Amino acid sequence: MRKRISALLMVVAAAVSLTACDATNAGSGETAENYPRRELDWTIAFGPGGGNDIMARTMVDLLKKNKLYPEDIRVENREGGSGATGWGYLFSRRGNPYAISTTSGSFITTPLQADTGWTYKDFTPVGLLATDNALFTVSASSRITSWQQWVEHAKRKGTVAVGGIGTINVDYILHAILAKQAGYKIDYVPFNEEGPLQTSLLSGALDAVVSNPAEIAGQVQARKMTGLLYTGKKPLGSLPDIPTGESLGYKDLPSMPRGLILPPKAPEFAQKWWIETMKKVVVTPEWKSYVAKNDLTEDVRWGADFSAYLEHTVTELERILREQGALK
């Protein structure tokens, strides 16, 4: 019995040292001159078919098609824990210039609601490429057609029931900011999924929702729902008539980052290389069409500017969630 245990321990020890070697080797001998010269390990922190997955695969396609990355790119979906698993993996690749990942809203929100062991501050930023913004919609059967009418309706009703995805999420914050600045009261109803959220609005159970434009634009185009406000800086390409929050006098509506990050303490030459390379990617017509098709807002900020954007967004989110009592 004892023999078996010690044999087992040896195997474990061997495995640990092997993985340790792997981690140190991958980063050694790399210089600004010879980078990149190895296979790239691309982590997608969510499952296939989701927004993050589509963005990552679009980028990888563009990198390959335009021959921007000379070696192979291995794409892996490391899903679980709302991104905690995938970004946790990237976090463990400390100093490695051959690990990379794409971000989305959960990159900010997951560390706020769970002890992930990392936050946005730990990673080496490459850049923000676009932002996810939200569309504020009401059901067409409500006959409300403008933001002004909505505010009047909400004030008349006293308290309105509004919906979005999750609690520790930008949807809640947007509702809270808009209601506070316009002067009406809300009951926020959180959902886990987009489908039930949309039917709840159509069924008249909710007065309004905020939602991802790519998922709800079809309802607006079919006149089942009416879009009243878009939280992006510029109007949506597919629905240009919907006013932006800024044009209605609402400043600082938060958005969610679609960006690219390297592991903590990644070498500076790798960060530089990726910034230069992504600058070439974001001007390709394919990337522009991806951004337009998925109703994202183009918002490009490199390196430290990306960090500043993240810090600003997270501080705002935290402040408002605390104000609302959702975070303690």
Place this chain on the structure above:
Amino acid sequence: MDILSNLVNGIGQALSPTTLLLLGAGVLMGMIVGVMPGLGPSAALAILLPVTFGMEPGGAIVMLAAVYYGAMYGGTITSVLINTPGESATVASTFDGYPLAKQGRAGPALVMAAVASFVAGTVGTLLLSLAAPVTAAVATSFGPPELFLVVVAGLLALIVIVGKNRLLGAISALIGFALATVGIDIGGGEQRYTFGSTELINGIDFIPVAIGLFGVGEVLWTLYNGGHLERLQYFDVRARGSRFWPTARDWLESRWAMVRGSFLGFFVGCAPGAGATVASVMSYSVEKSVSKKPERFGKGAMPGLVGPEAANNAATSGAMVPLLTLGIPGSASTAVLLGGFLMWGLQPGPLLMEENPDFAWGLIGSMYLGNVMLLVLNVFCIPVFASIARVPFHVLAPIIIVLCVLGTYTVNGSIVEVGIMLACGVLGFFMRKFGFIPAATVVALVLGPMAEETLRQTLIISGGSFTIFAQRPASVSLLCAVGLLLLLPLITRAVRRRTSTAPVRSAPDDRIEV
């Protein structure tokens, strides 16, 4: 008849040699993935979706529809043969499917399940073509109060599953509800019982629990009872011998279960968020309630397998109604399909069918052909699968355990879930030993979070008042339906008493309770 011609066009579109090849390949791949414990349709779709990125949308959708059905049926195979459901929608198939296999009737059980799926697929496709606009209107009348009532209707099945074993049954269900509370609380955003683990913030998935309680638990139980010593008569199915085909009695017993399951499944499947799981569980309880021999349920009653199988398949067509007519995904699998739509450059929404009729009808047509292909392939494949049953248990048991571990790990790549699965295996063994009911635990775990989420949403909307259920027309009709379901066993008993000429007391086999 414009609609039917659309359907025929859609099928015609899918009838080229290339697409038939894609269909066959899809069904087979789906079945192979689905046979892995824990991997059901949504996992199979997610795994195989990237394969279709390079294809044109028409071919891709044909293949995915085939994968979907293949995986669904693959899940049935494991439910019946090794008591391990591939996804929540096939949980109900284990209740009577596995006992049937234990009696050496794995062949007939799998054939009947395939036929039930085919019939339900046919009914579902026809309903989808004819009634989509009407059912879409029903789907848009569903808010949280209505969804809650649908889930409650599903939970009523607990009463049927538990039967006379009330105390231990209630405890079993409570274990499931307790497990369901783990994870981030949707209402307040706080963590419950995660002990700081990021692996648990999305809660305990039902998959490792079901695999552990049913699959591993059953293996341990059989070993405990000396199953490994027997020179297996256990699953005796000779390739297409006389005992391979279902008997006339099987058909007679379950033809109405098939029809009821198909319609029930389709309409429940239309409700976004409820879908195939609730449909199959509801169908099981309906079948047991209307059955003349409810005491045979759970011990290998054919209608108890056929009803849920028909229901979960028809629910698949039902879930296409909100997806195609409203652009709203009603289930995990349709959400993956929706992701596919975006990737192929289609805008999901109410205009999808109008703007891309060829695509939409091609999808419906290929779903139907997927069903046909499944039935054809299965007539060849079932003997192969059923022959697993001829493997002696001392060989089979380790293989099942390995498959259970592998399947659990593959779903999310999480070692914590493998631990949960193994722990539930041990729990499952002791539950069997002391007469608890693992099925009640799993049903409670699957439906509990849905019930909690929708009830809390309802109460936020109504400001804490329950009168909201009486204020919305759709929820009032659902309340009536729930009441009817509650009364159904009483009604059938009363009707039977009146119609049967013999006094109740003279039917001794009615009173044999185990």
